[in-house]
Amino acid sequence: MTYVFGALAGLAWGALAAFINMLISKKCMQKTNSYAMLGANAARMLVDLAALAAVFLLRNVLPFRFEAAIIGTAVAMSILTIVFAFRLSRPDR
Numbered sequence: 001m002t003y004v005f006g007a008l009a010g011l012a013w014g015a016l017a018a019f020i021n022m023l024i025s026k027k028c029m030q031k032t033n034s035y036a037m038l039g040a041n042a043a044r045m046l047v048d049l050a051a052l053a054a055v056f057l058l059r060n061v062l063p064f065r066f067e068a069a070i071i072g073t074a075v076a077m078s079i080l081t082i083v084f085a086f087r088l089s090r091p092d093r
Helices: 002-029 034-057 066-089
Strands: none
Touching: 002 034, 002 066, 034 066
16 A cells, blocks of 8 residues: 555656646746756756655655655656647647
């Protein structure tokens, strides 16, 4: 049962990281500077790294299985980043 709670917590944590990445991308798209895109890519990588590092560094404190949490975090970040990218690329109706 601790695997289920770990996976759910990881999915929620990864969803938060993906949402922050979407906000960074949205702000970058408002600018026409190519350096803004480079900065946004670096910022998104730092957010991903911070989300995964937080789970890793808290592995001894978490009340559930670390393996499930880290996998859930990575899965949520991967899938929701794609979903948010499609939403941002869709033309306004």
